[in-house]
Structure formats: C-alpha cells, structure tokens
Amino acid sequence: xxxxxxxxxxxxxxxxxxxxxxxxxxxxxxxxxxxxxxxxxxxxxxxxxxxxxxxxxxxxxxxxxxxxxxxxxxxxxxxxxxxxxxxxxxxxxxxxxxxxxxxxxxxxxxxxxxxxxxxxxxxxxxxxxxxxxxxxxxxxxxxxxxxxxxxxxxxxxxxxxxx
Amino acid sequence: xxxxxxxxxxxxxxxxxxxxxxxxxxxxxxxxxxxxxxxxxxxxxxxxxxxxxxxxxxxxxxxxxxxxxxxxxxxxxxxxxxxxxxxxxxxxxxxxxxxxxxxxxxxxxxxxxxxxxxxxxxxxxxxxxxxxxxxxxxxxxxxxxxxxxxxxxxxxxxxxxxxxxxxxxxxxxxxxxxxxxxxxxxxxxxxxxxxxxxxxxxxxxxxxxxxxxxxxxxxxxxxxxxxxxxxxxxxxxxxxxxxxxxxxxxxxxxxxxxxxxxxxxxxxxxxxxxxxxxxxxxxxxxxxxxxxxxxxxxxxxxxxxxxxxxxxxxxxxxxxxxxxxxxxxxxxxxxxxxxxxxxxxxxxxxxxxxxxxxxxxxxxxxxxxxxxxxxxxxxxxxxxxxxxxxxxxxxxxxxxxxxxxxxxxxxxxxxxxxxxxxxxxxxxxxxxxxxxxxxxxxxxxxxxxxxxxxxxxxxxxxxxxxxxxxxxxxxxxxxxxxxxxxxxxxxxxxxxxxxxxxxxxxxxxxxxxxxxxxxxxxxxxxxxxxxxxxxxxxxxxxxxxxxxxxxxxxxxxxxxxxxxxxxxxxxxxxxxxxxxxxxxxxxxxxxxxxxxxxxxxxxxxxxxxxxxxxxxxxxxxxxxxxxxxxxxxxxxxxxxxxxxxxxxxxxxxxxxxxxxxxxxxxxxxxxxxxxxxxxxxxxxxxxxxxxxxxxxxxxxxxxxxxxxxxxxxxxxxxxxxxxxxxxxxxxxxxxxxxxxxxxxxxxxxxxxxxxxxxxxxxxxxxxxxxxxxxxxxxxxxxxxxxxxxxxxxxxxxxxxxxxxxxxxxxxxxxxxxxxxxxxxxxxxx
Ligand code: SF4
Numbered sequence: 008x009x010x011x012x013x014x015x016x017x018x019x020x021x022x023x024x025x026x027x028x029x030x031x032x033x034x035x036x037x038x039x040x041x042x043x044x045x046x047x048x049x050x051x052x053x054x055x056x057x058x059x060x061x062x063x064x065x066x067x068x069x070x071x072x073x074x075x076x077x078x079x080x081x082x083x084x085x086x087x088x089x090x091x092x093x094x095x096x097x098x099x100x101x102x103x104x105x106x107x108x109x110x111x112x113x114x115x116x117x118x119x120x121x122x123x124x125x126x127x128x129x130x131x132x133x134x135x136x137x138x139x140x141x142x143x144x145x146x147x148x149x150x151x152x153x154x155x156x157x158x159x160x161x162x163x164x165x166x167x168x169x170x
Numbered sequence: 171x172x173x174x175x176x177x178x179x180x181x182x183x184x185x186x187x188x189x190x191x192x193x194x195x196x197x198x199x200x201x202x203x204x205x206x207x208x209x210x211x212x213x214x215x216x217x218x219x220x221x222x223x224x225x226x227x228x229x230x231x232x233x234x235x236x237x238x239x240x241x242x243x244x245x246x247x248x249x250x251x252x253x254x255x256x257x258x259x260x261x262x263x264x265x266x267x268x269x270x271x272x273x274x275x276x277x278x279x280x281x282x283x284x285x286x287x288x289x290x291x292x293x294x295x296x297x298x299x300x301x302x303x304x305x306x307x308x309x310x311x312x313x314x315x316x317x318x319x320x321x322x323x324x325x326x327x328x329x330x331x332x333x334x335x336x337x338x339x340x341x342x343x344x345x346x347x348x349x350x351x352x353x354x355x356x357x358x359x360x361x362x363x364x365x366x367x368x369x370x371x372x373x374x375x376x377x378x379x380x381x382x383x384x385x386x387x388x389x390x391x392x393x394x395x396x397x398x399x400x401x402x403x404x405x406x407x408x409x410x411x412x413x414x415x416x417x418x419x420x421x422x423x424x425x426x427x428x429x430x431x432x433x434x435x436x437x438x439x440x441x442x443x444x445x446x447x448x449x450x451x452x453x454x455x456x457x458x459x460x461x462x463x464x465x466x467x468x469x470x471x472x473x474x475x476x477x478x479x480x481x482x483x484x485x486x487x488x489x490x491x492x493x494x495x496x497x498x499x500x501x502x503x504x505x506x507x508x509x510x511x512x513x514x515x516x517x518x519x520x521x522x523x524x525x526x527x528x529x530x531x532x533x534x535x536x537x538x539x540x541x542x543x544x545x546x547x548x549x550x551x552x553x554x555x556x557x558x559x560x561x562x563x564x565x566x567x568x569x570x571x572x573x574x575x576x577x578x579x580x581x582x583x584x585x586x587x588x589x590x591x592x593x594x595x596x597x598x599x600x601x602x603x604x605x606x607x608x609x610x611x612x613x614x615x616x617x618x619x620x621x622x623x624x625x626x627x628x629x630x631x632x633x634x635x636x637x638x639x640x641x642x643x644x645x646x647x648x649x650x651x652x653x654x655x656x657x658x659x660x661x662x663x664x665x666x667x668x669x670x671x672x673x674x675x676x677x678x679x680x681x682x683x684x685x686x687x688x689x690x691x692x693x694x695x696x697x698x699x700x701x702x703x704x705x706x707x708x709x710x711x712x713x714x715x716x717x718x719x720x721x722x723x724x725x726x727x728x729x730x731x732x733x734x735x736x737x738x739x740x741x742x743x744x745x746x747x748x749x750x751x752x753x754x755x756x757x758x759x760x761x762x763x764x765x766x767x768x769x770x771x772x773x774x775x776x777x778x779x780x781x782x783x784x785x786x787x788x789x790x791x792x793x794x795x796x797x798x799x800x801x802x803x804x805x806x807x808x809x810x811x812x813x814x815x816x817x818x819x820x821x822x823x824x825x826x827x828x829x830x831x832x833x834x835x836x837x838x839x840x841x842x843x844x845x846x847x848x849x850x851x852x853x854x855x856x857x858x859x860x861x862x863x864x865x866x867x868x869x870x871x872x873x874x875x876x877x878x879x880x881x882x883x884x885x886x887x888x889x890x891x892x893x894x895x896x897x898x899x900x901x902x903x904x905x906x907x908x909x910x911x912x913x914x915x916x917x918x919x920x921x922x923x924x925x926x927x928x929x930x931x932x933x934x935x936x937x938x939x940x941x942x943x944x945x946x947x948x949x950x951x952x953x954x955x956x957x958x959x960x961x962x963x964x965x966x967x968x969x970x971x972x973x974x975x976x977x978x979x980x981x982x983x984x985x986x987x988x989x990x991x992x993x994x995x996x997x998x999x
Pocket of ligand 1: 219220222223225226252253254256257385386387388389
C-alpha cells in the first residue's frame with residue numbers, strides 16, 4: 008500500500024465518521040433547530056465524499072466500503088430524539104451542544120488536513136483524477152468547518168454566561 | 171372619472187391606463203363613514219399606510235376628535251392618490267371596542283387592571299434584578315414591523331447600549347430579513363436598489379413568489395394600468411397559486427414548493443447559454459461570474475423541470491423574456507423568502523440583474539420587498555438583528571463610531587456575535603437563559619411556527635413576559651404585564667416603505683383611555699432604568715418624536731440610509747422622500763447604484779457575507795481577498811432538496827400566506843366589518859385533481875395535519891398546483907370560544923399550528939411554505955361555501971354555488987380624477 012491509498016483509506020474513514028457524527032448530533036439536538044437541519048444537510052456532503060472515495064479507491068485497487076445509510080441509526084436515533092425532547096427545557100444541554108460542535112469541527116479539520124495531503128500527493132504524481140476529487144470535495148469540508156465554527160461563535164456567549 | 175366603487179368586490183378599483191415612460195395618472199380614493207360628507211370633515215391629517223409596505227400616502231379625516239375616514243394623497247409619488255382596501259377600511263379598527271385602555275398585571279394567575287406606575291414598576295424591578303443576578307443576556311426584546319422609526323431607534327438604543335443585550339429582533343424576521351440578507355450578500359449592504367417608479371418604465375416585470383395583487387394592491391393597480399396602456403410590459407410570474415398576477419402573466423411558472431433555487435439556476439443557465447450576459451457590466455461592477463457560470467452549466471431547463479415539475483419549455487420562455495428585456499424589473503416576496511433556501515434563491519434573482527446589467531436605470535431594478543410596512547425601519551435602526559445605520563458588527567471601526575454617537579464605551583454594545591434572531595431568542599427562552607421577554611406590537615402566539623411550542627414557551631412560570639399592544643391578543647393573554655399602546659393616527663412619527671420613501675404620519679386623534687404611544691413607553695422605561703452614557707448624562711436624551719428623529723439623524727449620518735437632509739418640516743411637503751437624503755442629495759435619491767456599487771468595500775460593507783447553504787460567516791480576510799475593490803458579488807448556490815418532503819403519511823405540500831383582506835394576525839383587520847366579512851374564517855385551497863381524487867367539494871370541512879399540529883377549515887377547490895394545499899395564515903383565536911388557542915370547544919384554526927420550526931440558515935427567516943401535510947374529511951359541507959373570497963387567488967375553479975365576494979353599500983369608495991385637491995388643509999378650521 009502506498010501513501011496515496013493509505014490517505015484514501017484514512018479519509019474514507021474520517022468522512023464516514025463525520026457523516027455519522029453529523030447525523031447523531033442532528034438527532035441529539037433536535038430542539039436546536041438550526042443545528043438539527045443544517046447538520047443533516049451537511050451529512051449528505053460527507054456521504055457523497057465517502058462514495059466518491061470508494062469509487063476512486065477502485066482505480067487504485069483499494070476496497071473501501073459504501074457510505075452509511077442516512078437512517079442507519081434506527082432505535083438509537085429514536086432514543087436520542089426522545090432524550091433531546093426531554094431535556095429541551097434545560098440549560099445544561101447547551102454545554103453538550105458546544106462539546107458536540109467542537110467535536111464536529113475537529114473531525115472536519117482532520118479531514119481537511121487529509122484532503123490537503125492528498126492534494127499535494129496528487130500534484131506530485133500528476134494524477135488528474137485524484138486532483139479533481141480533492142478539488143470538488145475539499146471546499147465542502149472547509150464549509151463544514153466554518154459552519155461549526157460559526158455556530159460555536161454565535162451561541163457560546165449565551166450558553167456559558169447563563170449557567 | 172368620478173365614480174363610486176365597491177372596493178371589496180373590486181379591490182383594485184377602476185383603471186387609468188397609461189403608456190410606457192408616461193406619468194401614472196392620479197386617482198384619489200376616498201372613503202368616509204356613512205353619513206359624513208366631505209364638507210363635514212373638520213381636519214385632514216397627514217399619514218401613510220402601516221397595513222403594508224407600500225407606505226401609501228393618505229390623509230385621515232377628523233370630525234370632533236374622531237377618525238371618520240381616509241383619502242389618498244394625489245401628490246405623493248408612491249400611490250398617486252390610490253388606496254388599497256385595507257387602508258380604505260382598516261382605520262375603523264382604532265375605535266373598535268376591546269381596545270386596551272389601562273395597563274394589566276398578572277395577579278393570582280389573572281390579568282387585572284392597574285395604573286401605569288404599578289405596571290412599569292414591575293417591569294423595572296424585574297429588569298434590575300435580572301441584570302444583577304443573570305446579566306444582560308437574560309433580557310430579550312421582540313418587536314414588530316409596524317412601529318415608527320423614532321420608536322425602533324429608541325428601543326435599539328435602550329436595548330443595545332442601555333441593557334447591553336444582544337437579544338433584540340423584530341417580527342420583520344418573518345417578513346423581510348431575507349430581503350435584507352440578499353441585498354447584503356450581493357451588494358455588501360442593505361438598501362433597496364430600485365424604486366416603484368420602475369414599474370412605469372420596465373418592458374418586462376418578473377414577480378418571484380410575490381402576489382403583488384394582494385400584498386401591495388396599489389402597485390398592482392399601477393401594473394394593471396400599464397397592462398391596459400400603450401406598450402405594456404410582459405409579466406413573468408412564479409407562484410404555485412393561480413393568483414391575479416398569474417392570471418395576467420405572459421408566462422406563469424407554478425413550481426413545486428421548495429425548488430426555487432433549481433428554477434432560478436435554470437433561468438440563469440438559459441440567460442448565459444443564449445449569450446444575454448452584459449459582459450461590460452459584469453467586468454466593471456461584479457466579482458464571481460465564473461463561479462456562477464460553472465455552477466449553472468448543468469442546470470438545463472429539462473433538469474429543473476424534473477425537480478420543479480414545470481414544463482421545460484415554459485422555463486425557456488420565461489428565460490427568453492428575462493434575457494431579452496430592455497428594462498427588467500424583478501420583485502420578490504414571501505414565496506421566496508419564507509421558502510426553502512430563501513436567501514440563496516433571492517440572491518440568484520439579484521444575479522439575473524447583475525449579469526444583465528439591469529440596475530440603476532429607470533425600469534431596470536430589483537425590489538426585494540417587505541411584507542411589513544415599517545420593516546425597513548427595523549433594519550435601519552438596528553431593531554432587527556443589525557446594528558443601527560447598517561453598521562457591521564464585525565468591524566471594530568463601525569462599532570467605535572456607533573459608540574461615539576451614543577457616547578458609550580464600545581464594550582457596552584454587544585458585538586461579539588451577530589445580534590440574536592427571533593427564533594433563537596425563543597429557543598433561549600425555552601432553555602431558560604432568557605428570563606424576560608418584552609414583546610411590542612406583535613403576536614407570536616399566532617405568527618410564529620409550531621404554535622403549541624410557542625404557547626408553552628410563553629406560559630412558562632420562569633419567563634416574565636411583557637406585551638405592549640392595542641388589544642388583548644393571543645400573546646397578551648399569556649403575559650405578566652400588558653401595556654396599552656397607541657397606534658397610527660394616535661401618535662406622530664416617520665416610517666419608510668420598501669422603496670426607501672420616508673413619510674411622516676401625524677397624530678389625528680387621542681388614543682383611548684390611558685393608552686400611550688410606544689415611544690412614550692420606551693422613554694418612560696429608559697428614564698426609570700436611569701440609563702446613562704459614559705459621562706453620566708442620560709443615554710436616551712430625547713423626549714418626543716421630533717427630538718428622537720433628530721437623534722436618529724445623527725446616527726444615520728454618513729451611512730447608506732442617511733437621513734440628515736430630512737426634517738419634519740420637509741416631510742410635511744408634497745410627497746414622501748427617499749433616503750439617502752443629505753447635503754449631496756437634498757431631494758432624496760430615487761435609485762441606488764446608478765454609478766456602480768457604492769457600499770461593498772471591505773471597510774464600508776455591512777457584512778462580510780455568509781455561506782448560502784450553511785449560513786457560516788465569512789471572515790474579513792476572505793471578504794478582502796474575494797472582493798478587494800468593493801464590487802457587487804455574484805454568489806452561486808447549488809439546489810438542495812427541502813427538509814420536509816411529502817410521503818405516505820403526509821402526502822401533500824402545504825403552503826401558507828396572506829390575502830388581500832387581512833393583515834397580520836387580524837388584530838386590526840378582523841375588527842373591520844368590511845374586511846372581516848370578505849374573509850371571516852380560515853379555509854383550505856385544494857386543486858381540482860386532488861379534490862376529484864378524494865371526492866372533496868367546495869365547503870366540505872377538512873382537517874389539515876402535520877407532525878406539529880392540525881387545523882380545520884372548509885375546502886375551496888381552485889386551480890392551485892396539484893399536490894399543494896394552501897391555508898391563509900394568521901387566523902387566530904381571539905374571536906373564537908377558545909380565546910387564545912385551540913381547546914375542547916375550538917379546533918385548531920391558525921395555519922401555524924402546522925408549520926415547521928425551521929429557518930433559512932442565512933437570513934434566519936422561518937419557513938412557512940414547506941410543510942408536508944395530511945388532509946382528511948371531517949364533515950360534508952352540505953351546500954355551504956368556504957369563507958374564502960372569490961376575487962383573489964382563491965377564486966373557485968368552478969363557480970357554481972359560490973356567491974361572489976362583495977361589500978355592499980358600506981364598502982363604497984369614491985374614486986375621483988387626480989386634479990389636485992383644493993380644500994382645507996390640516997388645521998385650517
Ligand atoms: S398595499 Fe398596503 S400600503 Fe398599500 S394600499 Fe395596500 S394595504 Fe395599503
């Protein structure tokens with residue numbers, strides 16, 4: 008396995024993880040409506056990235072899995088939603104939300120760094136297929152980072168000063 | 171052309187055709203109370219409409235200290251003497267029984283009358299203890315789109331610099347925040363580029379999700395008059411309902427709900443493909459064209475047809491009109507703003523104008539409209555989630571400048587995060603971090619989405635709710651303190667319509683009982699709270715409308731919405747005046763951006779922009795590198811499917827909206843006999859195909875349900891697009907047995923029982939047009955008709971059995987030709 012396939016694998020794992028995490032956060036914070044809806048939309052991007060990484064992997068003889076199904080979480084999701092409703096009237100979930108947003112931000116940042124590495128390798132290897140993949144996926148990863156950052160910025164003052 | 175017209179049966183009155191580039195002939199509409207002749211009128215007092223965003227100029231007729239009617243002002247450039255049905259009849263609500271005349275406080279669970287000192291004491295002592303124990307973030311203000319500029323400005327100063335809270339917004343969040351955001355994203359700054367006079371010059375008018383006929387009836391009269399004159403404009407209408415606009419359109423597109431971005435991308439694709447781009451304009455005045463070109467490259471009409479369910483050929487026809495127009499005017503409203511991807515779609519409409527160079531010339535304009543009459547003022551004054559004077563909260567220079575105007579430390583003005591938007595304020599209240607919410611002139615218990623949630627938030631024990639209004643609204647019934655306010659005609663102030671025209675509205679009569687102007691209430695609060703500037707002087711140092719206006723002028727100086735050239739005296743002249751009005755433009759400014767883009771420079775812009783999908787903020791560094799010279803920004807956006815789509819359980823799309831005979835939550839219009847009779851109760855519009863398939867008929871009682879709640883209404887079968895239901899919004903409960911909400915005796919009636927808590931991540935405007943719903947028959951109509959008008963978008967598909975809407979003698983309005991009126995002016999008797 009060379010460095011490129013290794014990075015594809017790491018990214019595949021990272022995007023899959025982020026997609027799942029975005030969906031989990033969306034469910035956990037269903038009463039934070041903006042987070043709920045936007046995180047759900049952003050999970051779609053990561054699932055697309057996973058799919059495209061899988062497809063690209065074929066060309067390098069790497070077998071990567073398919074993206075997680077959007078509603079793979081079943082019973083667990085229902086539980087999380089119920090929990091979200093139950094605590095909707097309390098302030099402490101604000102802290103949990105900040106923690107979740109921070110984790111999302113770090114996850115996206117990690118992916119972004121791996122896209123960066125892949126882009127460098129693609130250029131060195133003059134691999135246009137890989138470069139096209141990176142240039143269409145990486146901007147969306149950056150937007151996921153900016154979103155979690157913006158949300159943290161917008162709500163942390165209220166949450167942290169009201170405890 | 172002296173005539174008497176039933177203006178309920180004919181909402182737009184008689185025609186005065188005129189040709190392109192001609193002056194719209196005046197027509198003076200007058201309605202006086204029965205038994206009052208024009209000669210009996212003792213005083214005519216200058217005012218303008220606050221029942222819509224046109225700001226139609228009018229005079230209030232007064233006899234013995236009582237309002238007895240209204241008359242349009244022929245000299246005013248906005249309406250040339252015309253009035254819409256709501257203005258002609260709406261003034262009667264002021265005198266209706268049920269006006270609040272004394273403050274109320276909650277004692278032992280009930281609201282009881284009290285005096286002003288007691289009521290204000292309660293508010294002040296709660297404010298003080300919250301400030302001390304929990305800090306300024308525990309207090310929020312939620313205001314309206316119907317106060318006056320002086321009142322918003324005073325509120326903004328006392329909230330932002332007095333309390334020091336970030337939580338101040340207007341219900342204009344439901345109405346106009348996408349308009350503001352779209353202008354900021356494209357031009358770096360808020361401010362309507364065009365003018366209503368563009369209607370006189372355009373050869374193509376495109377109405378995007380804008381039922382102009384019902385929301386701005388006077389400007390629709392203008393369009394109708396053009397359609398009957400020489401060289402009429404071609405109309406493009408995008409609306410899923412068979413509105414009067416759709417019926418007169420050259421091309422009508424009725425897309426599936428939530429697909430505006432797909433449709434607009436296809437229109438842009440066609441305009442670019444057919445080579446209709448004004449490359450010289452794009453080169454000189456914009457950045458970002460290449461990205462748009464790439465983004466829409468695949469967005470063919472056939473692609474969009476699959477998403478929007480409109481024929482590809484119609485999309486191509488519409489694009490042909492937009493692409494070949496010599497002067498194109500576009501107008502935009504709630505069909506875009508309250509729908510999925512609101513800002514992204516509104517920005518694509520700006521893009522059409524930018525790539526075609528259709529700005530800054532007579533007839534070439536964009537009207538990103540307001541639904542609320544004084545929404546523009548909440549935006550300017552910073553009462554709606556911006557800093558006053560279109561200052562950028564992320565630009566320290568701008569904050570320092572504002573701090574200088576107010577003579578406070580910049581730290582006293584919260585600017586660590588964007589001002590909190592209304593939906594987030596309610597979330598904070600739900601969570602318990604906001605403990606006091608002061609609601610002025612708005613009725614969230616009817617107008618916000620998912621009403622059962624809103625009612626439960628407002629009824630919380632730990633939340634102290636202050637409501638300041640004219641009537642005991644659904645929201646006021648849940649309050650801890652209720653303050654009786656004066657309204658239009660009972661107080662003096664200025665306000666600004668959707669095309670930046672400032673009008674002065676004078677006090678004509680006294681308010682009832684102890685009701686007070688909103689300005690007096692805010693001034694009283696500021697005095698009792700003893701807010702100080704940094705030298706120990708009073709922070710709010712004005713004392714009446716005119717001194718408040720003068721204070722605002724200082725705050726607006728040098729800003730895009732510069733009022734420094736205006737005075738109350740000047741506003742008592744012949745007509746309203748458009749800002750900016752200053753030394754350089756003493757008569758006001760008809761159109762912005764006549765010489766390129768003026769406010770988008772990184773040092774001057776109101777915002778550094780946001781991601782159109784996620785709402786994430788861009789940084790100043792990104793803004794500078796993207797747009798170093800301050801040009802207009804062409805921002806592309808990809809289509810995203812709506813968050814709630816119909817399925818097996820909820821097979822319909824549900825949309826909601828206003829109609830011509832009622833205004834927000836019907837607090838006033840529901841108390842006006844002519845308006846109430848024309849549309850007395852909620853109804854449900856169903857397409858012919860869906861009605862046939864489910865064996866539903868006119869007048870059948872049905873239930874419309876979503877995962878949030880349900881309402882009941884009678885069926886009106888119309889030519890609405892199949893698969894879509896329409897329910898008029900804001901029928902509430904004050905005129906039902908339930909009083910403030912549904913209960914055992916009152917089924918759900920408000921459209922917002924059903925709507926989803928979701929908002930556009932960019933403008934934070936709630937989505938009222940994209941719910942999935944189920945429809946079930948409750949009871950056969952047995953020959954009854956739905957309480958829906960026949961004159962509007964709800965015109966029945968088959969008219970059999972439905973009586974035509976009419977107002978009878980009490981709705982009779984005199985229409986006279988526009989010769990300047992020679993009568994007694996204000997104060998002459
Ligand atoms: S459009 Fe509005 S401002 Fe104009 S007449 Fe109507 S209700 Fe009035």
